[in-house]
Amino acid sequence: xxxxxxxxxxxxxxxxxxxxxxxxxxxxxxxxxxxxxxxxxxxxxxxxxxxxxxxxxxxxxxxxxxxxxxxxxxxxxxxxxxxxxxxxxxxxxxxxxxxxxxxxxxxxxxxxxxxxxxxxxxxxxxxxxxxxxxxxxxxxxxxxxxxxxxxxxxxxxxxxxxxxxxxxxxxxxxxxxxxxxxxxxxxxxxxxxxxxxxxxxxxxxxxxxxxxxxxxxxxxxxxxxxxxxxxxxxxxxxxxxxxxxxxxxxxxxxxxxxxxxxxxxxxxxxxxxxxxxxxxxxxxxxxxxxxxxxxxxxxxxxxxxxxxxxxxxxxxxxx
Numbered sequence: 001x002x003x004x005x006x007x008x009x010x011x012x013x014x015x016x017x018x019x020x021x022x023x024x025x026x027x028x029x030x031x032x033x034x035x036x037x038x039x040x041x042x043x044x045x046x047x048x049x050x051x052x053x054x055x056x057x058x059x060x061x062x063x064x065x066x067x068x069x070x071x072x073x074x075x076x077x078x079x080x081x082x083x084x085x086x087x088x089x090x091x092x093x094x095x096x097x098x099x100x101x102x103x104x105x106x107x108x109x110x111x112x113x114x115x116x117x118x119x120x121x122x123x124x125x126x127x128x129x130x131x132x133x134x135x136x137x138x139x140x141x142x143x144x145x146x147x148x149x150x151x152x153x154x155x156x157x158x159x160x161x162x163x164x165x166x167x168x169x170x171x172x173x174x175x176x177x178x179x180x181x182x183x184x185x186x187x188x189x190x191x192x193x194x195x196x197x198x199x200x201x202x203x204x205x206x207x208x209x210x211x212x213x214x215x216x217x218x219x220x221x222x223x224x225x226x227x228x229x230x231x232x233x234x235x236x237x238x239x240x241x242x243x244x245x246x247x248x249x250x251x252x253x254x255x256x257x258x259x260x261x262x263x264x265x266x267x268x269x270x271x272x273x274x275x276x277x278x279x280x281x282x283x284x285x286x287x288x289x290x291x292x293x294x295x296x297x298x299x300x301x302x303x304x305x306x307x308x309x310x311x312x313x314x315x316x317x318x319x
Contacts, residue, residue: 007055007237011207011218014043014071015063019092021126022112024154029063036210040070042229044077046208049233051081054204059086059110061218063210066094072101079106086110091136092129099143108146111137114154116162124154134166141171148174203246206237216246223249 016033018025038046050058058078065071066089078085087102088110094102102109111133114121118130140147149167151160160177167175207218212229214236215221225245226236236242 006204007050007053007206008057008204010050010055010058010205011061012043012047012050012058012074013061013063013207013209013218014038014065014068014074016210017067018062018064018090019067019127020064020090020129022154023124023126024152033063034210035068036212038208038210038212038229040073042212043070043074046212046228046233047074047078047083048081049228051078051083053233053237055083057084057086059088061088064090064092066098072097075101075104075107079104084108090125090129091133091140092127093132094136094139099139102140102145103143108148109140110148110150113137113149113151113163113167115159116166117159120155120159121163124152134170137167137172138170147172148176150176150178153177153179203250216249220249 015035016029017031017035018029018033019031021030047058060068060071060075062068065087068074071087075085075087083106085104085107086109087107091109091111101107113133114124115130121130121133122128137147137149149172151163151167153160164175164177205217206225207215208228209215209221212227213224214226214228214233216223216225223245225242226239228236231239
């Protein structure tokens with residue numbers, strides 16, 4: 001396998017089902033979503049293949065991954081394969097069994113937050129969620145579970161900064177900010193495109209959908225590069241299609257510029273920031289050591305400063 005095909009990180013999108021119906025959902029997930037066509041056996045095989053391809057970290061996403069019945073089993077399988085795990089959850093409903101999973105060594109959490117005001121937060125999530133999410137963030141901190149949070153700017157005049165302050169008061173020391181992504185239900189004017197990406201799609205990372213499709217990242221859904229239900233992951237990563245797709249992305253980002261170390265670092269998972277978008281006019285330097293995949297780097301790689309978080313109006317993509 002070529003060096004460019006070796007992974008560092010993967011998103012495992014285990015479900016398209018979610019209790020919420022957020023206006024900006026990049027996956028267009030919601031209460032009517034499904035767990036797709038990937039079976040538990042499929043996911044166990046893919047997790048093993050992800051590790052064999054070199055990945056040391058994986059993030060379970062959705063939809064809402066805690067709604068996937070076999071999530072605890074898959075988390076343990078990833079841990080048993082020597083990988084670190086992050087679960088990106090809305091923290092709306094956490095069962096005792098799920099708290100037990102969250103507390104496993106090697107597991108960390110991520111969540112989204114929108115405002116200090118319940119009415120504004122719920123105008124975005126479309127469900128009564130502010131109180132319970134806030135309560136469960138506090139509970140996770142009490143239990144010592146590593147947790148990061150991303151505040152996403154969706155509404156005009158949104159109280160994003162006040163939301164960040166609430167998170168900091170709750171003891172969340174890794175708080176990022178991201179503007180709306182025009183992907184999925186987030187489409188407003190421009191729609192999906194390179195300007196919605198952070199610049200590292202397919203660069204030692206991939207995303208896998210509930211139907212087995214493989215993408216360079218969760219935001220580049222219009223660029224499928226294979227399906228793990230039909231083809232082993234190693235073959236996909238070594239394929240001409242993968243090389244051509246990631247090559248076009250590399251060329252586009254090299255021409256238009258990459259993020260420099262002094263910019264707000266790309267945040268993680270579905271909240272990775274497009275602050276240094278391909279259309280940005282900010283001069284860009286060497287590639288950062290941190291992937292926009294799993295918080296402030298993996299638990300065993302403290303390459304990034306978690307205090308260096310994007311704040312509203314500091315790092316916005318150039319339109």
